[in-house]
């Protein structure tokens with residue numbers, strides 16, 4: 206089944222300043238096979254790929270929106286919704302699972318009132334369950350952006366949230 210949004214959904218999209226998207230397209234316009242670098246550049250500029258930017262790319266690269274959605278949904282690196290300033294990742298690999306990752310995950314859900322792959326309304330946090338992060342000796346493991354937190358406990362969840370609540374949004 207296609208993940209492309211319904212037409213009505215496209216029409217109700219938020220208003221976005223497309224200046225940066227146009228600049229990215231200008232940069233790669235004459236490059237063969239430019240769709241990937243264009244989409245990567247747009248995500249870098251906005252933090253995700255906004256729907257109006259997809260329409261713009263389709264128009265300027267003379268591509269079908271469905272083709273662009275195909276690329277965006279195939280590659281996990283692309284995000285179609287705004288993401289939080291802080292990306293919380295909790296490992297649910299085997300070692301972390303055995304050491305209680307589920308309790309850590311549930312505690313984040315409870316405190317932040319969001320679930321997996323969701324973002325808080327204030328855009329401060331996005332939460333993601335992830336596969337083994339390669340530091341099983343520190344299980345259960347969590348990360349916030351590039352910071353790693355090993356031997357996670359419920360108490361550490363609260364400490365992390367307090368710490369990042371105090372951080373500036375920019």
Ligand code: FES
Nearest residue numbers: 296298301337338
């Ligand atoms: S299973 Fe969690 S870091 Fe390996």
